[in-house]
Structure formats: structure tokens, C-alpha cells
Amino acid sequence: MRRILLLLFMALAVVLPTFGQQNTVNAAIDATELLVGEQTVLHTTVNCNAGARVKFEGKKGENLTPGVEIVEISRPDTLLLNNGKRWQITRNYTLTSFDSALYRLPAIEVEIDGQKVQSRGEIALKVNTIDVDVQHPDAIRPPKGPVDGVFEWNGLLFLYCLLAWLALAACIALLLRLSAPRKHNKVIVLPAPKPAHAVAIEAIGKLQSTTPEDAVAQQLYFSQLTDILRTYLHERFGFNAMEMTTREIIEQLQKINDREALLELKNVLQTADLVKFARLSPALPEREDSLLRAVDYVRQTQLPDSDIPKTIKRLVPIEQGAENRKRLACWLGLIASVAALFALLFHLCSTLWLLLF
Structure with missing residues (x-):
């Protein structure tokens, strides 16, 4: 007797977990009564062991039963139970019918690990027709014919197109700017300085307004006059006249100036040398004559207006910090x-799609 009880206990220990872990299929429907053409959802729930191969029956467009059509089938939704040891898989079937009747929906059959399991219980679906007033048939309006769509351009579309072109132009311009080699120097344009002859004539005019009263003032007067001429010669002809004697200046200019202009300059420089070194004290007419000769020489040897630059270009280094900030x-x-x-292209494409299709 004890041996029989032990065998029964062992058999129950093996069989009961098996029953606790069996596969089940349940089905429930949202609405059991609807009008022709309306839709309802049939919920199918499968409980099985984790890792089981589950295959649902039925396809979109098929009839679940004659007169009841499957409109849509959702994707399976899996929920883990018992610490992941069990699966609860839910799949929804959207149903509709266009014939009024009372339908008995068949059991939902699901294949689990090669074994077909059906849902329990029966589900009835009643489809009702729409009441029509047959006594007043004139009240029933016929279906309307197709209406031609009117396509109108939205004013904002043109604005978006313009903004898209501007954004494209900005992209191209910035790409060209970034692809250009990095600059270390830049050219700046400055107004050209006053020409040498204008500076010399202006300085001689200021000197003419002064009147030397003694020998020291005479020497200073003619020293200023020769400095004006030497500065003009340096800027006009490019040699260092400030460090040269009168003789060296004349020899240098014999290759450049004509004889008449050179004679006037020679008289001015020689008179200035006599005043500075021989203490000659020229009278007012002689001083005026020296000034006039100096002005005549400057005007005879000045650059033509067509050769005088209006602006000058200068190369200056670029601050790299500022260049990095610009980039x-x-x-x-x-x-x-x-x-x-x-963003603009996406908006344009989506808007055109809605308008055209």
C-alpha cells in the first residue's frame, strides 16, 4: 500500500506541472452587434512557454467565416510572464460585414510548436441593416458624382521656393569661402599721398610769406629752400639728394633733366651755398628770384597728371585669431x-504631395 501511494505521488508531481504549463488560446470581441459596413476588433490571446513557435491562421482580405471579412491584422504583441518563462501573445483582427445576419464566428486556431490549439467558447456577431423609409423613397438622395478637384498654388509655396534658393546660394557661397586657401596677408587700398611737386610748391609758398631780418635768418631761409628742393628731388627722381652736395646733385640730374630746367636749379642751389657758407646777404629781389626759379623747376619736372596714382595698394598681415573666428x-x-x-525641401515636397496626390 505504501508503495502504491508513493507511485501516485510521483505521478502527480510529473503531471500537475504539465497541466500548469499548458498552451491556451482565448478570443474576445469588442462589439457583438454592429451595422452593415461597420468594423469591430477580435482580440486573440495565446499563452505558451517561452521560445515556442507560434503560427496564427488567417490573412488580410480573407473571410473569417462566410460573410465576415478580415480587414486588418495587427502585429503580434508579446508580454513576458513568470520571469520570462511564459509568453502572452496578443493579435487583433479587425472584422467587418456587408450582409445583415447573425454569424457564429469559428474558434481561432493557432499552431504552437506544431500542435494546433483552438480558442474556447463561441462568439456570435450580429450585423444589422440600416433602416430605410420605404414609404418616402423620394427622400433618399442618389449618390453624388465625382467632383473635379481645383488645384491652386499656395502663395507660401513661392516664398518657400525663394527661401530654398537663397539657402542653396548661401551654401554654395560659404563652401567656396571655406574651400579657398587660408590667407595670411590682405591688400588694402589707401588714398595716394599728395604728389611731391604739390608738397614742394606748398612749402615754397609758406616760405615766401616769411621775411628774414638778419644774416642768421637769411641762412635759415635758404637752408629751408634747399631742403624743400632736395626732398622733392629725392621723392621725384629717387636718389638721396639730402646727403649730396650741389655739384653731385647737378651731375646726377644731367642725365635726367633738360638744360634749361637744370640751369634754374643750379642758380638756386649756388645762391643758397653762397648765403650759407660765404655769408652772402641777398636783397629781397634776389630772394624772390630764387623762389620763382625753384617753383619753375618743380613745375617743369613734375610728373604728368596721368602718371600720378590716385590710390596705393598695401599688403598687411591678417590677424589669425580674427581669421579663425570668420571661418x-x-x-x-x-x-x-x-x-x-x-527643412524647406521637405516641407515643399510634403506640401506638393498632399496637393497633387
Whole structure:
């Protein structure tokens, strides 16, 4: 007797867990009564062991039963139970019917690990027709014919197109700017300085307004006059006349100036040498004559107006910190322009799709 009880206990220990872990299929419907053409959802729930191969029956467009059509089938939704040891899989079937009747929906059959399991219980679905007033048939309006769609351009579309072109132009301009080699120097344009002859004539005019009263003042007067001429010669002909004697200056200019102009300059410089070194004290007419000769020489040897530059170009170094900030601003502008371009194109495409299709 004890041996029989032990065998029964062992058999129950093996069989009961098996019953506790069996596969089940349950089905429930949202609405059991609907009008022709309306839809309802049939919920199918499968409980099985984790890792089981589950295969649902039925396809979209098929009839679940004659007169009841499967409109849509959702994707399976899996829920883990018992610490992942069990699965609860839910799949929904959207049903409809166009014939009024009382339908008995068949059991939902699911294949689990090669074994077919059916849902329990029966589900009835009643489909009702729409009440029609047959006594007043004139009240029933016929179906309307197709209506021609009117396509109208939205004014904002043109604005979006313009903004898209502007964003594209900004992208191209910034790409060209960033692809250009980095500059270390830049050229600046400055107004040309006053020409040498104008400076010399202006300085001689200021000197003419002064009147030397003694020998020292006479020497200073003619020293200033020769300095004006030497500065003019240096800027006009390019040799260092400030460090040269009168004889050296004349010899240098014999290759450049004509004889008449050179004679006037020679008289002015020789008179200035006599005043500075021989203490000659010229009278007012002689001083005026020296000034006039100096002005005549400057005017005879000045550059033509066509050869006088109006502006000058100067190469200056570029601060690299400022250049880096400019390139960073260009990169940020490029990113913003590309983002704006894609946003505008997406909006344009979606709007045109809605309008055309």
C-alpha cells in the first residue's frame, strides 16, 4: 500500500506541472452587434512557454467565416510572464460585414510548436441593416458624382521656393569661402599721398610769406629752400639728394633733366651755398628770384597728371585669431543653411504631395 501511494505521488508531481504549463488560446470581441459596413476588433490571446513557435491562421482580405471579412491584422504583441518563462501573445483582427445576419464566428486556431490549439467558447456577431423609409423613397438622395478637384498654388509655396534658393546660394557661397586657401596677408587700398611737386610748391609758398631780418635768418631761409628742393628731388627722381652736395646733385640730374630746367636749379642751389657758407646777404629781389626759379623747376619736372596714382595698394598681415573666428562663423552659417535647405525641401515636397496626390 505504501508503495502504491508513493507511485501516485510521483505521478502527480510529473503531471500537475504539465497541466500548469499548458498552451491556451482565448478570443474576445469588442462589439457583438454592429451595422452593415461597420468594423469591430477580435482580440486573440495565446499563452505558451517561452521560445515556442507560434503560427496564427488567417490573412488580410480573407473571410473569417462566410460573410465576415478580415480587414486588418495587427502585429503580434508579446508580454513576458513568470520571469520570462511564459509568453502572452496578443493579435487583433479587425472584422467587418456587408450582409445583415447573425454569424457564429469559428474558434481561432493557432499552431504552437506544431500542435494546433483552438480558442474556447463561441462568439456570435450580429450585423444589422440600416433602416430605410420605404414609404418616402423620394427622400433618399442618389449618390453624388465625382467632383473635379481645383488645384491652386499656395502663395507660401513661392516664398518657400525663394527661401530654398537663397539657402542653396548661401551654401554654395560659404563652401567656396571655406574651400579657398587660408590667407595670411590682405591688400588694402589707401588714398595716394599728395604728389611731391604739390608738397614742394606748398612749402615754397609758406616760405615766401616769411621775411628774414638778419644774416642768421637769411641762412635759415635758404637752408629751408634747399631742403624743400632736395626732398622733392629725392621723392621725384629717387636718389638721396639730402646727403649730396650741389655739384653731385647737378651731375646726377644731367642725365635726367633738360638744360634749361637744370640751369634754374643750379642758380638756386649756388645762391643758397653762397648765403650759407660765404655769408652772402641777398636783397629781397634776389630772394624772390630764387623762389620763382625753384617753383619753375618743380613745375617743369613734375610728373604728368596721368602718371600720378590716385590710390596705393598695401599688403598687411591678417590677424589669425580674427581669421579663425570668420571661418568658424562660416561653418556655423553653412550648417544652418544646410539645415534650413533640407527643412524647406521637405516641407515643399510634403506640401506638393498632399496637393497633387
